[in-house]
Amino acid sequence: MKNKQVRWCSFRTKNFSRYVFIVFASCLWYCLSSCVHNSNYYTKADFTKTPKIDVHIHYNTYNASYLKFADSLNFRLVSPNVDLIMVDEQLEGSHYLKQQFPDKFAFWGTFSVDNFGKADFIERTIARIDKCMEYGALGIKIWKNIGMVLKDSAGHFVMADDPVFEKIFKYMEDQNIPVMAHLGEPKNCWLHEDQMTINSNRAYYKRHPEYYMYLHPDAPSYQTHINTRDTILSRYSKLRVVGAHLGSLEWSVDEIAKRFDQFSNFDVDISARIGHLQFQSLRDREKVRNFLIKYQYRVLYGTDMDINDNNSNYQVVTSRIYNKWMKDWLYLATDSIIEIKELNGKKVKGLQLPRSVIDKIYCKNAERYFK
Numbered sequence: 001m002k003n004k005q006v007r008w009c010s011f012r013t014k015n016f017s018r019y020v021f022i023v024f025a026s027c028l029w030y031c032l033s034s035c036v037h038n039s040n041y042y043t044k045a046d047f048t049k050t051p052k053i054d055v056h057i058h059y060n061t062y063n064a065s066y067l068k069f070a071d072s073l074n075f076r077l078v079s080p081n082v083d084l085i086m087v088d089e090q091l092e093g094s095h096y097l098k099q100q101f102p103d104k105f106a107f108w109g110t111f112s113v114d115n116f117g118k119a120d121f122i123e124r125t126i127a128r129i130d131k132c133m134e135y136g137a138l139g140i141k142i143w144k145n146i147g148m149v150l151k152d153s154a155g156h157f158v159m160a161d162d163p164v165f166e167k168i169f170k171y172m173e174d175q176n177i178p179v180m181a182h183l184g185e186p187k188n189c190w191l192h193e194d195q196m197t198i199n200s201n202r203a204y205y206k207r208h209p210e211y212y213m214y215l216h217p218d219a220p221s222y223q224t225h226i227n228t229r230d231t232i233l234s235r236y237s238k239l240r241v242v243g244a245h246l247g248s249l250e251w252s253v254d255e256i257a258k259r260f261d262q263f264s265n266f267d268v269d270i271s272a273r274i275g276h277l278q279f280q281s282l283r284d285r286e287k288v289r290n291f292l293i294k295y296q297y298r299v300l301y302g303t304d305m306d307i308n309d310n311n312s313n314y315q316v317v318t319s320r321i322y323n324k325w326m327k328d329w330l331y332l333a334t335d336s337i338i339e340i341k342e343l344n345g346k347k348v349k350g351l352q353l354p355r356s357v358i359d360k361i362y363c364k365n366a367e368r369y370f371k
């Protein structure tokens, strides 16, 4: 009986120590693997502490509180001036913020085409570019009004590869002044609304029929805009160009990849087009993910949000900005499942790009454009 008890006890001790060993080993394995996991990927909690740059956010106010809000989330902001209204006021505002917050704020200057066709247009435009650069711009933004609004004296649309712009592009190339080019529009702009892929495009063209090219069949085609931009990339091969809004090739990562392979002077920002990446993600997540990994040096994070004087309520504005930034972070940096309004509430799995890729897209690639 005693022997039996001893045997039973030793059996229990042996089993217990085996059990302890298995638990210990599993804990160790879990810790090691989660350490590796954590070092490879960011989490939701890393959002605030990771340095980030929004290279395309329209900061149209002298009110610096939004800049401080961005800073509290480790975001630096780059505001593109746009040749839409009051380009001088935009430049003064950007210049003021740049002086006050040189490490937190940067901007793209711009020039107006109001004097296109006048004898001194080229001279004045170059003087304007110089002024923007003296005021601290990191480069010059050109906008879709070239190609979609501007017409010559004969009533023809003027494209960005028009001979009148040659000396201007050449000047920026020689002076090593980067260009943010919003040329053309998303492909959806030429489609009936039932064929459009994402809701924000439908909503935008409803608000702006003047830019809805489906309604203007006489205006240049989608492909004409893309060809024009490509002509500029090849003609001025040392001009550094950031193609705003995925370079208007938002509908196909393959098309963007082709341009990256062809033009070493071409980068893109993802502003206002992340919905198009998510749309492609729904069909083939790995393809979008592999594209961003392969071209991790060529893609810059941006949103195209607006911050205006008439955004009256600080709380409302900052929560809108925060929600957008966080949603994009979850999609790019984590494997969270995200519901996308743009896609009628469809659920998309985050790309969970490696940390080193996120660091480039969110920060290091944009830093190359800072002096």
Ligand SMILES: [Zn+2]
Residues within 6 Å of the ligand: 056, 058, 080, 304
């Ligand atoms: Zn914009």
